[in-house]
Amino acid sequence: xxxxxxxxxxxxxxxxxxxxGGEHGEAIKDKRQVDVRFAFCFPDIYEIGMSHxxxxxxxxxxxxKPYIWCERVFAPWIDMEExxxxxxxxxxxxxxxDPLSDFDFIGFTLQYELSYSNILNMLELGGxxxxxKDRHDLKHIVVAxxxxxxxxxxxxxxxxxxxxxxGEEVDLEVIELFRAxxxxxxxxxxxxxxxxxxxxxxxxxxxxxxxxxxxxxNAVTPRDGAPAVIEKRVMMNMDKxxxxxxxxxxxxxxVHDRAVEEIFRGCIRGCRFxxxxxxxxxxxxxxxxxxxxxxxxxxxxxxxxxxxLSSLSxxxxxxxxxxxxxxxxxxxxxxxxxxxxxxxxxxxxxxxxNEIKTVRKSGLxxxxxxxxxxxxxxxxxxxxxxxxxNTCRVAFEGGYTTVKLYFMIGLPTETxxxxxDIANLGKxxxxxxxxxxNRPKGKAPRVTLSASSFVPKPFTPFQWEPxxxxxxxxxxxxxxxxxxxxxxxxLSKMTYNYHDSDTSYLEAVFARGDRRLNAVMLExxxxxxxxxxxxxxxxxxxxxxxxxxxxxxxxxxxxxxxSFDEILxxxxxxxxxxxxxxxxECERAYRSEASPNCREKCLGCGCTKYKGGVCYEKR
Amino acid sequence: MKNVRVFYRKDGACKYISHLDTNRVMLRAIGKxxxxxxxxxxxxQHAYITFALPxxxxxxSECESMDFRILDDDEDLSAIPERMNACLPEGIRVFRCAExxxxxxxxxxxxxxxxxxxMNENEISFSELSEKxxxxxxxxxxxxxxxxxxxxxxxxxxxxVLAFEMKEGEKAAFDLTLPAGSTLNINPNLLIDAFxxxxxxxxxxxxxxxxxYIKGGEDFA
Ligand code: SF4
Ligand code: SF4
Numbered sequence: 001x002x003x004x005x006x007x008x009x010x011x012x013x014x015x016x017x018x019x020x021g022g023e024h025g026e027a028i029k030d031k032r033q034v035d036v037r038f039a040f041c042f043p044d045i046y047e048i049g050m051s052h053x054x055x056x057x058x059x060x061x062x063x064x065k066p067y068i069w070c071e072r073v074f075a076p077w078i079d080m081e082e083x084x085x086x087x088x089x090x091x092x093x094x095x096x097x098d099p100l101s102d103f104d105f106i107g108f109t110l111q112y113e114l115s116y117s118n119i120l121n122m123l124e125l126g127g128x129x130x131x132x133k134d135r136h137d138l139k140h141i142v143v144a145x146x147x148x149x150x151x152x153x154x155x156x157x158x159x160x161x162x163x164x165x166x167g168e169e170v171d172l173e174v175i176e177l178f179r180a181x182x183x184x185x186x187x188x189x190x191x192x193x194x195x196x197x198x199x200x201x202x203x204x205x206x207x208x209x210x211x212x213x214x215x216x217x218n219a220v221t222p223r224d225g226a227p228a229v230i231e232k233r234v235m236m237n238m239d240k241x242x243x244x245x246x247x248x249x250x251x252x253x254x255v256h257d258r259a260v261e262e263i264f265r266g267c268i269r270g271c272r273f274x275x276x277x278x279x280x281x282x283x284x285x286x287x288x289x290x291x292x293x294x295x296x297x298x299x300x301x302x303x304x305x306x307x308x309l310s311s312l313s314x315x316x317x318x319x320x321x322x323x324x325x326x327x328x329x330x331x332x333x334x335x336x337x338x339x340x341x342x343x344x345x346x347x348x349x350x351x352x353x354n355e356i357k358t359v360r361k362s363g364l365x366x367x368x369x370x371x372x373x374x375x376x377x378x379x380x381x382x383x384x385x386x387x388x389x390n391t392c393r394v395a396f397e398g399g400y401t402t403v404k405l406y407f408m409i410g411l412p413t414e415t416x417x418x419x420x421d422i423a424n425l426g427k428x429x430x431x432x433x434x435x436x437x438n439r440p441k442g443k444a445p446r447v448t449l450s451a452s453s454f455v456p457k458p459f460t461p462f463q464w465e466p467x468x469x470x471x472x473x474x475x476x477x478x479x480x481x482x483x484x485x486x487x488x489x490x491l492s493k494m495t496y497n498y499h500d501s502d503t504s505y506l507e508a509v510f511a512r513g514d515r516r517l518n519a520v521m522l523e524x525x526x527x528x529x530x531x532x533x534x535x536x537x538x539x540x541x542x543x544x545x546x547x548x549x550x551x552x553x554x555x556x557x558x559x560x561x562x563s564f565d566e567i568l569x570x571x572x573x574x575x576x577x578x579x580x581x582x583x584x585e586c587e588r589a590y591r592s593e594a595s596p597n598c599r600e601k602c603l604g605c606g607c608t609k610y611k612g613g614v615c616y617e618k619r
Numbered sequence: 620m621k622n623v624r625v626f627y628r629k630d631g632a633c634k635y636i637s638h639l640d641t642n643r644v645m646l647r648a649i650g651k652x653x654x655x656x657x658x659x660x661x662x663x664q665h666a667y668i669t670f671a672l673p674x675x676x677x678x679x680s681e682c683e684s685m686d687f688r689i690l691d692d693d694e695d696l697s698a699i700p701e702r703m704n705a706c707l708p709e710g711i712r713v714f715r716c717a718e719x720x721x722x723x724x725x726x727x728x729x730x731x732x733x734x735x736x737x738m739n740e741n742e743i744s745f746s747e748l749s750e751k752x753x754x755x756x757x758x759x760x761x762x763x764x765x766x767x768x769x770x771x772x773x774x775x776x777x778x779x780v781l782a783f784e785m786k787e788g789e790k791a792a793f794d795l796t797l798p799a800g801s802t803l804n805i806n807p808n809l810l811i812d813a814f815x816x817x818x819x820x821x822x823x824x825x826x827x828x829x830x831x832y833i834k835g836g837e838d839f840a
Contacts, residue, residue: 001632002632007823007825008738008823010635010677011676011677011823016635016676016677017632017635017636017637017640019635020631020632020635021632022631022632022633022708022709022710023632023708024648024706024707024708249647249708251632251633251635251636251640251644251708252635252636252637252640253639253640253643257643299650300651301651302647302651303646303647303648303649303650303651303652303706304647304650305646305647305650305665335658335664
């Protein structure tokens with residue numbers, strides 16, 4: 001439902017379907033019959049938020065409880081925001097049409113640093129005081145979870161509670177506590193203090209941070225009995241873990257408009273740049289039986305005829321072929337097609353291809369991440385050139401003509417030669433096409449090289465590394481271009497895209513920032529900054545002015561090499577992987593040494609303490 | 620195999636589903652309802668559905684229709700509305716299902732129930748607005764800019780106003796019948812926008828398609 005006041009405005013904005021709700025599968029309840037109202041906020045537009053799996057899981061989980069009504073809120077696009085501000089219409093939730101200020105919990109998912117500015121904007125549009133300290137009484141509890149909660153320090157002034165790790169249990173425990181506190185008439189402060197005792201809950205206002213003269217952190221000290229170290233939560237039994245059997249099915253097209261089944265959590269690989277690979281350890285799989293049952297129910301209930309089998313690295317699922325066969329036993333007759341995203345180069349077998357043939361031949365995508373074997377070893381991306389070429393050959397024989405390769409530039413230990421090898425690798429793929437006898441005849445191949453800038457992230461072996469300066473990154477981008485020209489590659493066969501290094505810089509600042517950045521966030525918000533993830537809105541210049549106004553040097557966070565014994569802003573958060581392990585992995589990177597994956601050999605990262613998953617598989 | 624036509628209402632939040640997205644919503648509802656309908660063949664197979672007359676974004680309707688082919692000749696058509704409604708968003712309600720009588724190409728006109736009001740309240744009273752609208756429609760000719768294949772063109776739409784009737788009540792409300800179909804389709808907004816321009820007031824129009832007719836004014840069925 002939407003507020004009556006916006007009816008007249010809807011046809012003045014693009015895609016009004018974003019703002020009206022009313023989809024099949026939305027949860028409608030009587031607000032007088034529930035104890036807790038939870039506004040699940042995604043700090044980006046509808047089409048992106050609705051594509052996100054986490055929100056689907058938690059939305060259904062919460063709404064299964066009769067005493068909770070969880071609703072969805074997305075960031076209004078700038079055209080709608082303008083109308084809302086002009087007509088004094090507060091941000092509303094899609095199910096009831098009620099303003100954010102009517103809710104007990106306002107929950108954000110933190111998927112990317114560049115969405116932080118939208119969080120502040122949404123709070124303001126919803127009529128919620130921005131600063132935690134300005135919110136009183138037992139209402140308007142602003143909570144946040146998701147990958148960026150692993151270093152939430154830059155937004156601790158705005159958020160009351162962070163959830164670390166998997167949310168399925170801890171979120172409910174906190175909601176449950178809130179309900180009890182409300183019944184007993186407890187204060188907001190008391191509720192927060194009690195919440196901080198729950199494992200996986202980080203209440204930042206209960207910690208004091210002091211700094212050294214050089215700007216690094218001196219100490220993080222808990223108060224009021226809050227734990228010194230906050231441990232993430234993990235769902236160890238994925239078969240028993242909650243999974244929705246229905247989704248809210250959008251009425252307008254969204255980015256990923258299909259059913260999604262999560263087949264496992266975590267990743268065995270440990271690519272050294274990849275935060276997800278460390279945050280979600282250890283790998284926990286669902287059984288084939290469970291996947292098939294859940295997927296079937298989802299397709300039946302939503303009407304989707306396409307399922308994406310989602311995970312960080314799908315071909316690493318131990319039962320991938322049996323799973324596809326089992327799924328196809330009902331999917332084929334029911335005209336449901338399967339897709340397996342995040343396939344690794346070496347996981348692209350004939351067996352798999354046969355089972356997912358129903359997927360359109362849109363082209364292949366691989367992520368070698370680095371151009372040279374030396375650098376791939378250093379970042380622990382175990383992709384080998386001959387494997388890549390073999391896979392491309394199989395694909396070309398199967399009728400594919402386009403290959404997209406993703407790379408990163410600015411990786412630790414990278415040289416200009418490594419950078420030039422990006423173009424060389426692309427050229428080799430083209431050569432492979434022409435040397436494949438059964439290639440599609442009469443068609444030209446097309447290789448797209450896509451390079452993004454490396455952003456060092458917390459809880460990775462590169463958490464101490466400086467990011468390349470924007471000048472260096474630009475130089476490297478130009479070097480790839482030059483290498484393509486030097487290789488005399490026809491530009492009709494090779495496309496080169498690169499992501500703007502400006503956004504990567506801001507991402508690097510906030511990813512490893514500390515509490516002093518809260519002031520910058522607030523300043524940026526005052527300047528009207530939002531939608532940083534959208535190139536039509538992002539302006540580094542505006543951000544630099546905000547840093548300047550607060551007397552903070554962003555390079556301190558992005559471009560400084562941190563010493564291994566420095567106290568990092570996220571050191572009091574525990575995601576299972578130890579600092580010692582990450583340090584060892586970093587040293588191996590310096591020696592350009594790859595590491596075995598979790599299935600080959602346990603490297604003792606620290607996650608055995610969760611007592612399950614891949615750590616206890618037979619090797 | 621039977622050619623089947625379902626009739627449905629579209630309103631509320633579903634007014635804001637574009638024609639393309641309506642197609643998607645319907646396909647999923649059919650998938651979920653497990654109705655056994657004819658599918659296209661070839662590589663990218665999908666259930667085959669067609670729409671008689673697209674509805675503009677933002678319009679409600681009481682008379683939309685969609686065609687498909689039921690594979691099983693014994694299928695109980697009277698059960699289809701309920702089966703589909705269980706799979707559709709609230710704002711789309713199927714109320715009838717029958718074998719198609721007319722061809723979509725037979726469609727000649729459509730009737731719209733329109734309510735206009737100033738975008739900014741109190742800018743003009745409803746009675747004055749009604750008055751002005753009546754005057755506007757009695758002009759000897761109504762020239763509007765219409766998009767054609769050859770760019771913008773001035774057209775007199777006056778002859779296209781097939782029927783017009785003001786409605787009693789406090790609001791500025793009226794019914795308007797205009798040509799519709801694949802050869803000539805006149806959007807009521809064409810007139811309303813021209814009117815708004817002539818009176819110099821930003822207007823909001825609530826528009827519901829209430830009837831679709833074939834030659835001779837018979838209901839499209
Ligand atoms: S394969 Fe590497 S990059 Fe991909 S999710 Fe796993 S660790 Fe991350
Ligand atoms: S403890 Fe060993 S097996 Fe388990 S996640 Fe860490 S490295 Fe992998």
